[in-house]
Amino acid sequence: MPDSNEKPVSFKELERHFQARKAVNDTPIQIERRFHVQADREPVVKTRLERVDRGDNQLHWEIVVELDGIRAGSRALPPALKGQAVKAERRKVSEDELARQLTSFIPDHLGFNATPVELQKSIKTIREVVGERRVATTIFGTDNRRAFRDTTYPWSTVGLVQTNRGSGSGVMIGPRHLLTVSHVIDWTAPAGFAADWVRFTPSYYDGTAPFGEAYGSHIYWYVKEDGDGFITGDEANFDYVVVVLDRRLGETTGWMGARGYNDDWDDLAVWSHMGYPGDLNGGQRPTWQGGFRVDGTDADAQSILHKADVFPGQSGGPVFGFWDGDVGPRAVAVQSWQTSSNNGASGSMDMRDLVARARSEFA
Template identity: 30%
Template sequence: MATTLLVFLVLLLTSSTSYATYSYPPPYRYPPAEDDAPLLSKDVEHLKSLKAEAELPEVMIELTRVWHGRTKLYSKLHEVEGATVFEVPFSLKHFEPPQLAFQALDKKSVRRTKVKDVVKGFRPLHLPVNFSPAGRVNGTGVPISEGGNRAVNVFLPDDRYLFQDTSFPWSTTGKWNKTGPVGWVKFTPAYNKGAAPFGTAWGERVIYWNRAPGPNLTDFESAFDYVVVVLDRNMGDLTGYAGYRTYSSSWNNGHYWQQIGYPADISSAEAPAFSGNGSITSVSTYSTKGQTGYVLGNFVDTFAGHSGGPYWGWWKNEPWPRVVGTCSSESFDPSKLDATGDNNAGGGPGLSSLISYAREHYP
């Protein structure tokens, strides 16, 4: 019926495709052991890419959509400077998709939901796997100079790079567009400078714990700064989707995490950027509606346009990454290399509950 994804634009829902045909080295350990840490970034860099093992299925993808208004057309003939002119006047009105349904969860909503702290991903066999994105390209945008304080948290040297890669899991991230707080949402996986290799999907429902008006966020708001969007089609069958796992403080300061976004400074928000070798340095907890959210402090390079992008890592013998949080906010004073000057991601058990509820009610 509908696919569910997080607003960080990583597909995270079930698929009708079987998991039994993977050729990635066994055994699959699901769920991972509680103390099982992800692979270090330096080890991920040495993982060999996996080739596609099936033909790309024939599917219909949507590239655009037009909403027609009820406009009555008529024609008329008239003379202009001795010539007969045939004219069909009409109005070029702009029509938008139907508005989203918004659903705020509370303690009662998830009372009967079986919450999972570990959710496995799905690697479609018709796509190859690159553990880091290929197709590195040069960026254009606002240069970042040495010296001085900036209210954006790119910690020099900037290790981000733009890429153009439609392999898995880079097929699962993408760009979303909206109009206003209650407008529409269009998601384009692997979007790159207008290209839509997997087509587009439209949001039907937004599920969330807390609504923050912005533009500035408190730590409490960052801890719950994520939503689940129910799409109008099973996009994950085509693109695959990442897994999820609740963050453990035992992973603090480990260089495990990759981050993806559409930064305004080096791509004008038109191409994806990748940052690897990231570490989460602190965890703060906040509660609402019986849920616990985490603020994951980190010094991963981000800029405007990274917000909503995933922080994910790879676990041994799994052909998909697992998301632990989403990019939320940045410090006003990044010159302070402590908890007052770090970037913040949102995650924790609250995100687990949100994903579990969406998967159960909108499969």
């Protein structure tokens, strides 16, 4: 187990310290896919299976669900979230103890790759504005984002977050714990609830959901982003939430660990990021970029500056590194905002503490 001051493993050394492996066993997994309906009585449900031939000699199946008794033209939404605001306060346990508690987890049914192996060519679906006045860009120099299909660990832990406000990215940070940004959450919840619905689909790719999906049931936060379209002040430092999911999805996908950022790590080219950018592939495929530097802003609650390439949709995706002695990576921040001079992630010590609280109160 690394101590709190140990530096992350150099990006060039990753595959030496964290060797790729196949799954320990081939145990089939159970997944859930869901949708919601309105009906005046309990619907009658019928299901059937049909083979799908795609010419690749693989066994593809279509699951057909027929529902009888649905109210015509009705729309139904998922459950809203309970929750509570949390006050950032002095930590009651040591950083080394929290590092031991907030470790990562790799299920035996998943393989491991320190960098994704199923890289894909991206299609540019939103192009930059070109004219006499250049708009603020979030791509610095060459675009280094790479789309991927890899479902080994840790690529299995990141997925698409969907809410009433649109979509973003998120990462499993515990057995039933999702880390994402505050500004993707719909805080205009029905009476008696903290926030409206959240759906998480890990390893979402072109509509597929190899690990199923889960919905939020509870939420922890420090600051609610106010929805005005700008991330300013405390919003930039605290633009993250932990959503407790309604089932232990992490036992299927695995999860990343969490760690507070140490400013001694400024300028180390050791960090990676994953997310779902809207300008590539219509936000339907995850992208990855690795080996970039960050610069913390010297506080427990930090905006962590970087020049990794980002676009809306990547918000909530983790900034993470690997430490010798761990089984997998740890997230230190989530992508939050962008300008023409820097991109910014929110995280550090207070983020780690929020994760610790959510994981201790919802095992």
